Amino acid sequence: MGIAFENQVAAPQLPSRPAYGDNQTGTHLPERAGSLNGVIVPEQPGKNAIEVRGVRKVFGTGENQVAALDTVSVSIRENEFFTLLGPSGCGKTTLLRLIAGFDFPTAGEILLHGQDIAPLPPFKRPVNTVFQSYALFPHMTVAQNIGFGLEMLGKPKAEIEARVAQMLKLVKMEALKARRTSQISGGQQQRVALARALAPQPKVLLLDEPLSALDYKLRKEMQIELKRLQHETGITFIFVTHDQEEALTMSDRIAVMSAGKILQVGTPRDIYDRPAERFVADFIGETNFLPGTVVSKHAGVATVKFASNATIAAGYPEGFDPTGEVTLVVRPEHADLVPDPVKGTIAGTLANIVYFGTDTHYHVKLDGGGENFIVRHQNSRSSPVTYATGAKVGIQFEEDAARVLKD
Amino acid sequence: MAEPRAMDIKDQPGFRSIAVICLLVLYVPVLILMIFSLNSGSLVTHWEGVTLGWYGSAFRNEEFHAAAKNTLIISVTATIVSTICATLAAIGMTRVKPWRGIAAAFMVINLPLMVPEIITAVATLSFFALIAGTLGLNFGIGNLILAHTVFCIPFAYMPIRARLEDMDLTLEYAAADLYATPWNAFRRITLPLLVPGIMSGAALAFIVSFDDFTITQLVAGPGQTTLPLYIWNQIRRPMTPEINAISTILLMVSILFVSVSFLIARRRAK
Known part of the structure; x- marks a missing residue:
């Protein structure tokens, strides 16, 4: 409980929401259609941030074919904390990788604000990922890690510095900005990974079981932290987890997955109180x-x-x-x-x-x-x-x- | 306390004595060679007193200079070229979708390690003789550089490939996710992290080229005497401790390179 209290006290000192996404600073991905260093900029911000339409993903060939995703369709709304929940091997990480662009669907479309991004390579998608292993660049400092995305987008140096400073403040890592990523703790690495993925202000942030490597207390702390970041940045979060408790406490909506299919999409209360199938009832709660x-x-x-x-x-x-x-x-x-x-x-x-x-x-x-x-x-x-x-x-x-x- | 220790090989009877004998056989001759480089007498078998004179005469010896120069030209060039080839090969073997013939390519790259060196030497000699005979081409010292480059590639390849395989692929995904094009991801992430592997590969290639005898002996033309060939020629005449001094210098260079390579690999692995 003390952790939650601490976060609430600290919150007012943090940059307020308009400052973060302020278009006048020119730091936001421009709203107009076109591209920024080859990264696509969606034309019309619609109601849905991500629309997955009839996506199939098959691995292997011939008799060894495995359908990791079996014709999945789901809409994820803007500014939503959306969770893909399911046991390991249910296809949740595959779906996340398809949205990130590390894999390409066998069939179907993935729309980002109405534009099909499924054939685009990851470096052309305004979507960033927080990896389960954090994947921080070990030969760079904390600040260099956070600035990497902006640098690759070709942003001016002054702007990168300002944004990195802002992100360091957002995740409370100012004091450690010159450290190597090997010289900070697991919880701190987690914060840097978050800051790095948030710095380019993606349209959608993908989180692949980002809390699974943390111990219980730190995990609870980061759950609150993630909710705060999502609220302050207004970015759509797509969160992958196998931990039903984590999903229930953090999500606006949850998609429960099993064997490559989405069984039910709904609010935590929907899913818990009105499970659609026996699997959902069994997987969530007792x-x-x-x-x-x-x-x-x-x-x-x-x-x-x-x-x-x-x-x-x-x-x-x-x-x-x-x-x-x-x-x-x-x-x-x-x-x-x-x-x-x-x-x-x-x-x-x-x-x-x-x-x-x-x-x-x-x-x-x-x-x-x-x-x-x-x-x-x-x-x-x-x-x-x-x-x-x-x-x-x-x-x-x-x-x-x-x-x-x-x- | 009650930990069973019978399986510890260090406690097996005779382990210590065998280990000591092995170490003596390996290093006593080297030690004697080094000691006699300080012998003030002119025989390599009869100790008379301490002097650094043989080192002085080695450094004044123009044949030694010429051989050292040849060796450096060949080794440095072969190291650079073979390390570049090995780096490209390692990337082509680990960072691409498995392709037809990847196993065959691996074999081809590592073949010089498996073919007896004398066979490679004879084949290389015949090859250059053929080129000289039919096309009238002779690259001079380039022949040796070419031959050295080829047999250095597998030595440079091994540590580079190992490093690439150990590297977390997620880092490259993360770079792509953060808008790095494939070239930028390679330049900013993969290459800097690969440097220790490339350094150890280069150090290994340099050592292998630096002290190669068999292939060099057969391929070298007039005026292309390298250090190992020079030493070989010297010991066929009445030997003086100068040869010990030269050998010791070579040994020191080798030890330096291997240590540097080892230290870099260990420091970066942390």
Whole structure:
């Protein structure tokens, strides 16, 4: 918490947003159509910063062909903190590399403010990347690293110096500007990598799991830092991660990916509360899966019967028609324990109690068998009931707690 | 404490004595050669006293000067040309999409390392004789430079390629991402980071060229005596410690180059 506070205090001293993107200084990539040192300048700033249209990427040939991306379409809005979330090998980094220009799509278009950039080499795209390994140039100082992009754009020396000074201030690295990148810590390298990618004021900033090499505390600090930078610069951030918690806390919108496909795009709340598929529910947060049978449906709400004959109302995603045997998903915090097994919708025996400090997880072995059902309880000074392992308990569900999902 | 140490080769019986014998066999002759360069007598086998006189006479010896000059012209030129070729070859072998015949190209580059040197020497001699006979071309000392350049390439190639393979490719992606054209990315990122590899490659090429005997002996024409050839000619006459002095000078030059190459590689690797 102290970290967050520190950042809030420091914020007012930083350059305000208009100063950063001030066109009068001439430092912004010009808005007019044309090119700057061969780097394209999009004509009409539209609503979408990036539009990925039917992009396929196939690696290998013949029998060894692997579709890393299987016809993916997604729109990323201006000034958005957009996250590509998925397990390793889901295609999220491939998509990022296609946007950066390190690879070219097998099929499909990638539009930047309406202009197809898919065939352009990386040095002609007004898009910059923060690499997972940071990829700082080891033979240059911190300041030289930050100024490299501007130098390659052919900016005048005075302008480069001014912008580098501005960026050093933005990431709080003024004191270390003359250091070699090998002489600074991992967290500091991360800041330099960010400053270097932000210095040319890209239309879109791509971040490839940039926090994965940091320890827990530093990662939390940088999460807040990234949000602040995105807010202050007004640049669209496309963030790749496999860490669902990171995605939920930082993103404006998230695209959940699996096996080369985008399964769902939505706000963190959408994704968490209304997952579109079982994979999404399973990947994001903890989830309980319960078998049941659909007995009736009305206006997007199904009535599902458990083996115990108890029934529950469960919503389901649009365009999905649940029938017969289905799986219900319930978040552990949307269920509650009751001491009397008869009062619960389902009942079981308390198999395990796991204490997490802020909350406690109760693992319930259901009477009908199957996986243990987990109930999460937020701990407070006045937790009314205490339970003991081996006790018979009932489980109650909050309203809207259960959803029926595609397997 | 209870760490099993039986597998440590240093603790095997006889390890120390074998190591000591190997080191003695390797370095005692060199040491004796160096010591006798200080012998005030005129025999290389009978010690009489200490003098630096043989170094003086070596430095005054005009044949030695001529040989040293030839050696430097050949080695420096061959080093520069072979290092450039090796650098280009290494980039062509590591920074491109795999192409048909890349394995064959690797073989061709490294062939001089595998072919017995005497074979290369005879082949080179025949080749130049053929050119001289049919086309009437003789490049003079250029023949030696050409021959040296060719066999130096694999020695220069190895450390440069190793350096390129160790280099983080992401750095080149980062440069391209920051608007560097391929040429700028090479000039500003790849080349500066490759310098230690190029330096070690050049140092190795220089040493290999500097003390080459077999190929030089066969290819060298009149007036193209290099230092190794000069020493060879001298020891066929009654030997004086002057030859020890000359050999010691050569040894020092070699040690200097190898050390510089090693130090550069180690400093940059950090």
